[in-house]
Amino acid sequence: DSSMLTKMFHLVILVWFLISNANSSELKEIKVGVGFLRPEGKELGPLKHFELEITKVIFKKMGLRPQFVYCELVEIPKKIISGEVEAALTLKTGLAGGIYYSDDYIVYQNVALALKESKIKIEGIKDLGKYSVTAFQNANRYLGSQYREVVRKHQNYIEYLEQKVQVDKFVNKQFNVFVGDYEIFKFHLKELGKSIDEKNIEVFRIFSPSNYKMGFLNKELRDNYNIELEKVKESGDYLRIRQKSIEITSKN
Numbered sequence: 001d002s003s004m005l006t007k008m009f010h011l012v013i014l015v016w017f018l019i020s021n022a023n024s025s026e027l028k029e030i031k032v033g034v035g036f037l038r039p040e041g042k043e044l045g046p047l048k049h050f051e052l053e054i055t056k057v058i059f060k061k062m063g064l065r066p067q068f069v070y071c072e073l074v075e076i077p078k079k080i081i082s083g084e085v086e087a088a089l090t091l092k093t094g095l096a097g098g099i100y101y102s103d104d105y106i107v108y109q110n111v112a113l114a115l116k117e118s119k120i121k122i123e124g125i126k127d128l129g130k131y132s133v134t135a136f137q138n139a140n141r142y143l144g145s146q147y148r149e150v151v152r153k154h155q156n157y158i159e160y161l162e163q164k165v166q167v168d169k170f171v172n173k174q175f176n177v178f179v180g181d182y183e184i185f186k187f188h189l190k191e192l193g194k195s196i197d198e199k200n201i202e203v204f205r206i207f208s209p210s211n212y213k214m215g216f217l218n219k220e221l222r223d224n225y226n227i228e229l230e231k232v233k234e235s236g237d238y239l240r241i242r243q244k245s246i247e248i249t250s251k252n
Contacts, residue, residue, distance in 0.1 A: 027065035033080065033088035035073030047181065050245035051089055051106055054232070055214075057241060058105075061228045062221075080217050087225075091215040100222035102214040105229055110143060112204040113170070113178040113185060115196075120176055122204040125150055131176035132156035134166050139179055143207060164188045171196060187246045 032055065052068065059066050069085050076088045077096035093101050112128065114120040120131060125146045133151070137159045140148045151157045156175075160166040163180060167188040170178040178185060182203065189196060216222040232238050 027060065027063055029067050030059065030064045030087060031069050031085040032059075032066040033076045033085040034068045034070050035076055035088070035090055047106065047108060047184075047242075047245070049248060050242045051212075053241050053245055054105065054238065055089065057237065058225060058228045058232055061231070062224050076215070080215055083217065086217050087221070088215045090212045093213065099215040099217070100219045102216065102222055103226050103229060104211040104213055106212050108210040108212075109182060109205075110139075110180060110207040111182050112206055113182070114176060114202045114204070115173070116200050116202050118176055120202065122177070122206060125206055127206075128177060128179070129154060132174075133158075133177045133179060134170055134175040135159045135179035136163055136166060136181075137161040143179075147207075164191065167194075168192055183242070184246060187243065 034052070055066050066087075069079070071079060073090070076085075076091065077099065079085045080088055081096060081098050090106075091099075091101065112122050112133075114122065114131075122128065122131075125144075128147075129150050133154065133156070135143075135151075135157070139159055140151050158175075160169075163184055166178065166180065167185055169175055171189070171192070171194050186198075214222075214225060216225065
């Protein structure tokens with residue numbers, strides 16, 4: 001009977017489709033080394049949270065699911081070379097031979113900000129000693145020895161865990177200078193409903209940007225990662241995910 005054959009044919013096609021879909025949704029697990037990060041998302045800062053999220057998105061496009069392995073940053077090169085992990089985050093080139101490095105996937109750019117009306121001039125880190133300064137928590141540990149030395153003796157310097165509070169106090173002129181990531185500053189400015197034109201803010205780029213790469217044991221995996229990273233950046237998903245990380249971590 002032709003109708004029976006047609007039904008059987010459709011059934012075979014349906015089963016094949018379901019099996020194909022099931023297979024395509026199965027992601028291969030890959031171990032990824034993460035240095036200095038705590039597993040609980042609520043304890044991560046916006047950019048650290050973003051690193052994990054962007055990795056998940058890019059790896060999914062590659063048919064992979066990252067299993068994050070937390071360890072000391074200094075241990076990562078040997079963990080890659082020994083095969084304990086197949087990839088790792090937050091690396092700089094030249095850590096060890098046998099690692100294939102990706103294109104830059106994240107850039108940390110801390111700046112010093114001042115309102116133009118204050119007529120403040122900052123040419124270097126040492127100039128921060130002349131003004132009241134608000135910074136993000138642990139900035140004294142992350143921004144280098146010269147910065148640490150300047151703020152150690154500073155009489156009017158405060159670090160805030162809540163960066164929204166830091167932004168608010170700067171905007172309300174309780175501090176002359178804001179120190180932190182410019183993208184995070186702009187996000188909290190918007191969240192606080194503050195209407196300050198960016199033209200009225202002076203940006204002093206006195207800190208070197210920190211560009212980070214992923215390291216891979218396998219060259220082909222690295223090449224595929226670079227392709228997908230570029231696509232994510234071009235699509236606008238990169239900035240959307242970064243913004244989402246700021247939102248999530250700022251609520252914790």
